Amino acid sequence: MKETSQKPKLAVWKFASCDGCQLSLLNCEDELLAVADVIEIANFPEASREVIPGPYELSLVEGSITTPHDKARIQEVRRQSKFLVTIGACATAGGIQALRNFKDVNAFIDIVYAHPDYISSLATSSAIADHVPVDFELPGCPVNKQQLLEVIIAFLHDRKPNIPHHSVCIECKQRDTVCLAVTQDIPCLGPVTRAGCGAICPAFNRGCYGCFGPMETPNTESLADELRDKGMITEDLLRLFRTYNADSPAFKMESERHE
Amino acid sequence: MSEGAKTKIIKVDYLARVEGEGGLYLKIHDGKLEDVQLKIFEPPRFFEGFLRGRKYSEASDITARICGICPAAYQMSAVHAMENAFEVSVDGPLRELRRLLYCGEWISSHTLHVYMLHAPDFLGYESAVHMAKDHQADVERGLQLKKIGGEIMSFIGGREIHPVNVRVGGFYKVPTKREMQGFRATIERARDAALETVNWVSTFDFPEFEQDYTFVSMQHPDEYPMNEGRIVSNRGLNITAANYDDHFEEIHVKRSNALHCVMKEGGQSYHVGPLARYALNFDRFPAHIQDVAKQAGLGKVERNPFRSIIVRSIEVLYACEEVLRIIDDYQEPEQPFVKITPKAATGYAATEAPRGILYHRYKMDEKGDILDANIIPPTSQNQKMIEDDLWKFVPQYLNQPDETLRWHAEQAIRNYDPCISCATHFLKLDVERS
Structure with missing residues (x-):
């Protein structure tokens, strides 16, 4: 087994999403421990309290950008990542929450709310690639876990993931x-x-x-x-x-x- | 500033091993706990806003996207609310198949929590992957059990996250009796693993801590509750889902992008989820499951939230046995779904998501288009309860090092398996223009 310090570091980041795409990684029940043997799961809050600082070889990004804070945070994620891969429809296309992009936002504001001033939100939900360069986009709501594994393995071997584009x-x-x-x-x-x-x-x-x-x-x-x-x-x-x-x-x- | 020197802030900026984005803030002054805030900064996604104008038939797939860990719960509450509105009842094998899907979700979601999110707290590890170095057989058992939960969901739903086979009135396609039987051996393995899980978690050390909770759960005359029943409490509440809004209310607090739920009468917090279901439905378990619970050290009511890990394991065991029963009793229905005729109406439903009661309410026009939607997930109902627990649990650790204090506080939060992605779906929009 490789020493901890020699393993490539993986980070998993969450933005506006349902958690389902990062859960797909934990749903690789047969492969998870083997994956953890060759990759340092360095920053994956849903799975571990331990946070090993970046830079990271591979960052998997789930979720869309919907708040001013997240708009800044994705820049920081990009800076820390050699490869950045978006996982799922939210990160790749804005997700179901991008339905707000088609509404007159006043239609939402009209709904009287107790303390709207407590909430900070952008008018749109946007894909990660609208904010930073993305190395690969994996589609799906949710992603297919076998495709997710293929993407992780491909990037760690410096090759292009074998993901079909047909219908x-x-x-x-x-x-x-x-x-x-x-x-x-x-x-x-x-x-x-x-x-x-x-x-x-x-x-x-x-x-x-x-x-x-x-x-x-x-x-x-x-x-x-x-x-x-x-x-x-x-x-x-x-x-x-x-x-x-x-x-x-x-x-x-x-x-x-x-x- | 002697006074300032005595104030200590303990923060967890980003809670790990929970679903979604939240943090914890504790303020200690002069050796006394002064403030407790469970902060939820998961960005709101406004589901109730964009459900307006969608068709009644779309709600189950759209609301599934609130949570990738319990999508079937959203689908179940949505279809039952629609059927309530259109006065349709789904019985017989179709009802059983829905219960089968729910069992799969309980098994996968609970096992995820028991092994990967909560057990590491008890055994002193940062994660299940760390834990596997010393407890490989246990972690592998957990992964295999979780996998079978997912396989049940894929079998009946098409896939484990955001199943595709659920529709108002039933399913798009139902399995044959032979296909069901083919699954039996796998489920028997799961049942054995579930029993081993109960035995394993019951050996953990549990902090001495109990609260006199107001437990709220569904209750059904004949079965442990999942899809149907009345909403009851240990303080005499007994209502239908249609009366939910009369008895519970949501309060918007600044520290959280999720609403806090309280009971209207008295304004107090309440507890939903495995401990509540267990306390209010213990006698619905078959006798041998009751015996397993007793052997694991549980009473008929369990008030120590740390022991919820045992209760979850018991529910997984029960769910495995339910799957076996459903497989054995199964007769293929004549039609995969009951036909629906939409009309202008309001429908209500609550079902038991793994984390507790999930309430949906929809108002439709005569075409069946949604005019208004309201969704209340279990974690927003438990949010105030979690803070109440911390207020009472944390003071005994105030003299301990910060890291110890933080560990215990996080563990107390994880007792509830909080799903922050769920809790934050529903706030209405306030726009910052750039």
Whole structure:
């Protein structure tokens, strides 16, 4: 076993999020102790009270930027990190809390609150890459834990992570799921959504709802037109593209076509 | 300034081994504890704000994103609130499958807390990874047990974090009887590991500390509560979820981005979670589980919050046995879900998340679009209780070194398995413009 000081140091940082993506690391039950053997888990508050100071070889960042304090904090995280990887839809695309970006903020303020002066919040929820350079973005709400392990291993070996950019449709074919859109007319975002989940929803007889965000060069307009032809109303088209990756450019542009 | 010299501040800037971002502030003056503040600085995400205008059918997936550790609890409270609004009841195998999903979440969430977040406090380690160096077999048992909890969630829900198979009225797809049976051997292993867990944690040293808590939990006539029941207390409260707002209220305090909950009558704090469920439902356990609890040193009511780690372990054991029962009794339902017809209505539900009562209320228009939503998670209900515990527990350690004092205070907070991500989802927005 390597000496503690020689192991590369890993840090896990949390911003506005549900904790699910960093939990994915603790959900690697079969691999966790082996990972801890070759990597120093140096700063991971959800798992350990011990904090070993930076700089860190690899920082995993969960969550989006929503407060003035976090806007400053991400700069400090970047300074301390050789590689910075965002994990999940919040860090990569602003997350579900980016729905506030589409509202007139006055609509929220109108809701009378006991002491709004106690709260400090920005008008938007934004992706980490809007604030600092990011070395790799891992999509998903939540991330796939096998993909998370692949990213950690790849960065520690100085190679590019092997993460596919194609659509969920390919994963349905790989697992022999019959196409729900073609055979049952179930609305499905699979053709425009990035693979990675393993095409779980269609396997459960449910249309993909896009929680891994847009694939590379998605044709959202064509899909939306087809859904409309099959009877989906404008309000539902808007909501379909405006969920966990609402602020990702491709889904954002498509949802705005239905406003 | 002799007076200033006598004042000592103990701070934990960033609480570790809890879910989410919080800190602790203790002020000691002249050897006396003067202030206790559990600070929550997790940024608010305003779920109740953006739920407005979404469809009734979207609430379960959206609110799951409040918490990656107990997403099924959010899905369960959401679908039950919608079914309450639209006057639909989901019974038989579909009801059992929901209980199965909840059992999976209790097993995975509780085991995460018992082994990875709380046990290191008792055994003197910074983390479970540190602990594994001396207690490898125990940590590996915990990881495998937690893994099976996750596998149950993936089996019925599609994945362990933010399951995809839950919908208002039931599920998108239900398992076959054969698929259920195929799972049995794994669950038997989990049950054995759960029993070993109870035995292991019952050997820990527990600080002498008890409080005369007001316990609040759900109660069901026939079963240990998860998805259904009335909300009861050990002081005579007995209400339905629809009356929750009449009896509990939230107070906004400056030090916290989460609201503090108190009982309206008397304004006092109350305790939700495993200790409350256990105290109010002990007789719903099968006799042999009651025996295991007795052998582990528990009474019918447990008032020492440090021993909640034993109670969680008992609940994990019970959940494993429930999964076995559900597998054995399972008959495939004719339809995976009950059809829903939306209408203008308000729906209420509470279910037992691993950390305690999770209350949802939704008001819908005639199309089923959400007009108003209110969500009260267990950690905001326990937040004032945690501070009350610290007020009474910390003074005995005031003469000890700061690090010892800090360790004990953190351990007392972790008794509640606080989920700060949950507690902070709901504040309304105040905007700083740049």
